[in-house]
Structure formats: structure tokens, C-alpha cells
Amino acid sequence: MSIPDGWDAGELARAACLAARVRAGGDARIFAARAPGRVNLIGEHTDYSGLPVLPVAIDRSTIVVAAAVTAAEIELANADPRWSSRRFAIARQIPSYETGDWANYVKAAIQGVIDHFSARGIFTENLRGASMVVDGRVPPAAGLSSSAALTVSTAMAFMAVNELELDPIETATMVARSEWYVGTRAGGMDQAASILGRRDHALFIEFDPIRVRAVKMPANAALVVADSREIADKSGMVRAQYNRRVVECALAARILGRALELDGVTILGDVVRASPGWNAAELVEKLAAAAPARLGADLKEAASILGVSQPALDAELLGRGPTRIALDSSRPLEILKRARHVLGETERVIRAADVLEAGRLDEMGKLMNASHQSLADDFECSTERLDAIVECARRGGAFGARLTGAGFGGSIVALCDVASADSVIESIDRGYYAKLDPGAPSEKSEKSEKTKNFRAVLHAGAGASVIDLPTA
Incomplete structure (x- = not known):
């Protein structure tokens, strides 16, 4: 079995566990699709205006394992027991579940494949159903694009089951409007970053049509991502x-x-x-x-x-x-x-791609700081919590820090020197998480352990891919 770049031992083990739960009849092949989340370095709320962004795919992923079934339906289960199993028919127009249902993102991905290939003469009666099991490890509602990781991995798994192929750019374009199905008029950054990600590189992504230039991350750069613990659910409020x-x-x-x-x-x-x-x-x-x-x-x-x-x-x-x-x-x-934010942010993105590639981290940090200020003042999508955690990261020695994702909660990203990453994390722990939920003295070690799940140094990783799994 040839393993594309991006799959690590842990992800292969996750896929094997999911495969044991997939109902694969007869000699049906079993496929595993892996899609990462993303963190956006700069270029917020510009993609749906057709203007550039600079994200990285991260080393946190969603995996969907799938196999063909005889019925024209999707059998859907989730490794996380909080998310109930679902079953729905493959149809030209798939009705959505109630707002906020996790499976709407799966339906969005399937609908996107149906729409795209119907235009090529491959209609629903030509498509096989699938048994699918999902394991998502991109934190939900944290601004790291867990929704795109789910829609991308679902679409790629469903295409694999049906022996449908597209090049990566075309796949990114197809999946780009997946969140429109759930009522969010998102742009195409999240899906493009998840599909086109490259290890140790950021992506300068332009739109209409999608064009990508890989930007090498400096070896001495570290990305600290911290969750404000303020939910930013784009399928909800x-x-x-x-x-x-x-x-x-x-x-x-x-x-x-x-x-x-x-x-x-x-x-x-x-x-x-x-x-x-x-x-x-x-x-x-x-x-x-x-x-x-x-x-x-x-x-x-x-x-x-x-x-x-x-x-x-x-x-x-x-x-x-x-x-x-x-x-x-x-x-x-x-x-x-x-408009002032979007146009100013576009200028910052264009500059950022050049200064990051040149290794000028101090200048890149200043652009990130200016971006956050514009998001807070002109786009009004920051919050007191996001502002507070950004300030803690800067005090800890980050070159720059900003909210990442849509805002209104979720996470921040801080750019720092590798040697300063621990100091940035310590400043966030002391200045933000400790004040967010101080607790009793006896609870401090337990809370400290939980805090570790909220912030980490994340790395630019590879984009989505599909592998065959053994059937026995």
C-alpha cells in the first residue's frame, strides 16, 4: 500500500479502527480519506470577495473510511459518541437535516459531488451508496475549519467509492461552496487549504479561478494556536x-x-x-x-x-x-x-507572502497585528476574549498575533521564533486560561492538564489524500 505524504502512524491506526466498523459487502474496496484543518496566517474575510489568503494546512485531521453498499444511500457513523448515526438516500437534491446537525456537512459534500458530476452526465442512478465512519480530530467551532476537513474527506471518500477522479484544484473548486448547503456563504479558502496543503509551506491562494503558490515557512518560525474557548459555530449563531x-x-x-x-x-x-x-x-x-x-x-x-x-x-x-x-x-x-478592512487586508496578504518567504518574521508579525486591529475595528468580528488572548501572546514574545478563522470566538494564531514558543504558551496559560477558569487550588493540576488541549504549536502539513485499506 502506497502512503501519500501527510499520513502518520497515528492516522493510519485511526483509519484501521474505523475500517473495522465499516460495512463492506463482498469484495468491496475500503477507502480512507484524510483531510486536515487549517490555520490562516493572514487574509481574513477576503476569500468570499475573491481576494487572496495565506493559510497553512495543519497537522490535525478528519478521517472518513468508506466502502460501497448495494443500497443507494449513505450509512453514516461517527467515532465520537456525541454525534448520532445517520442514514439518508442519495438523491438529485438531498434535503438537509435541522440546522446545526453535524451530518449536514456530510450531506453538503455528497450534494457537491452529485451536482458536479451530474453536469458531466454521471447522474444519481449511476452512483453507489456507501457505509461511512468519521473520526474528526480538528477541534470543532474553534476557527480551525473542522467543517472543511469533514466536507473534503467525505467528498473524497465518496468519489473513491464511485471511482470518480478530479485533479486537486478542481476538487477544491467543487467543494468550495459546500458550506452554502448549510446556509453559510463562505469563500473557498478552507477547502483549498485542506486539499492543497503542503508540508512546511504556507499557501498564497488566489481565487476566480483558484491559483496557489507555495510559500516556504522559515525554519526558525513557530505557530502557536490557542483556543479562546468561545464557540464560533458558523452553522449556528x-x-x-x-x-x-x-x-x-x-x-x-x-x-x-x-x-x-x-x-x-x-x-x-x-x-x-x-x-x-x-x-x-x-x-x-x-x-x-x-x-x-x-x-x-x-x-x-x-x-x-x-x-x-x-x-x-x-x-x-x-x-x-x-x-x-x-x-x-x-x-x-x-x-x-x-470594504476598508477587506481592501487593506488584501494589501497585507500580498506583502505577507513576500516577507514570510524572505524570513522577515518581525515584519510578518507587524502585518498580523495590523490585521487583527482591522478585524476588531472595521470588521467587528473580534471579541474581548480574542483580544485578551492575542495580547497575552504578544507579551510572551510573539512577533505578531491575530484571530484566525471567521472570528466571533474560536482561536488565535501567534507567530514566534521556535525558541520563544514555550514563553508564548506560558504567557497565554498565565494571562488567559488561568483567569478564564481559575478554580480551587486543589483543582490546579487537573485544570493545567486540560489547558494543554487548548493550545499547541501546530505545523504546516500536507493536504488531503485517499488510500486503500486492506479488506481483511
């Missing part, structure tokens, strides 16, 4: 906040495109690509001159500025059906601040 910002950015793009007399603008990336020699400050100034900083959530004023009908704009920005975005009508849409 955070979804409304996330989707609201997608709408705000899309609206800013349309207004800016009209002001610059550009055709076909729907996202800020369209504006950037149509504006050679652009810079963030000038584009923000153009936007400020074209519209108020805030617009009503009913989109009436926005429609008037754009010269379109309110119903048409509503349908374009909010969608229709069960995944339609619901806006809080009592809150205005922040147009200027959101």
Missing part, C-alpha cells in the same frame, strides 16, 4: 453575523463598481482585478464619496444608489429558498468599514 458581512462586502463592491464605471462587479475582487495599480486608500475614498458609510438593511437606499429595483437587489444579495440570508432589520449595513 455565528452564521447570521458571517452572512451579514458577506452582504455588506458585496454591496460595497457594487457601489464601488458603479462609481468607477465598471461592468459586471459583484464582489470586491472584481474591482481590484479591473483596477491596475489600485491601492486600498484610494478605493475606500471613492466608496466614501459614492455612498453613506451605512445603509439600511431593507436595501431601498442601496437600490436607489445603484439604480436597480429593490426586489432584484434583494434576490441577488440575499438569495432565495431555505438558504436565504435573513438580515436584522434594526441594524444598518456597514459598507465603508467592511
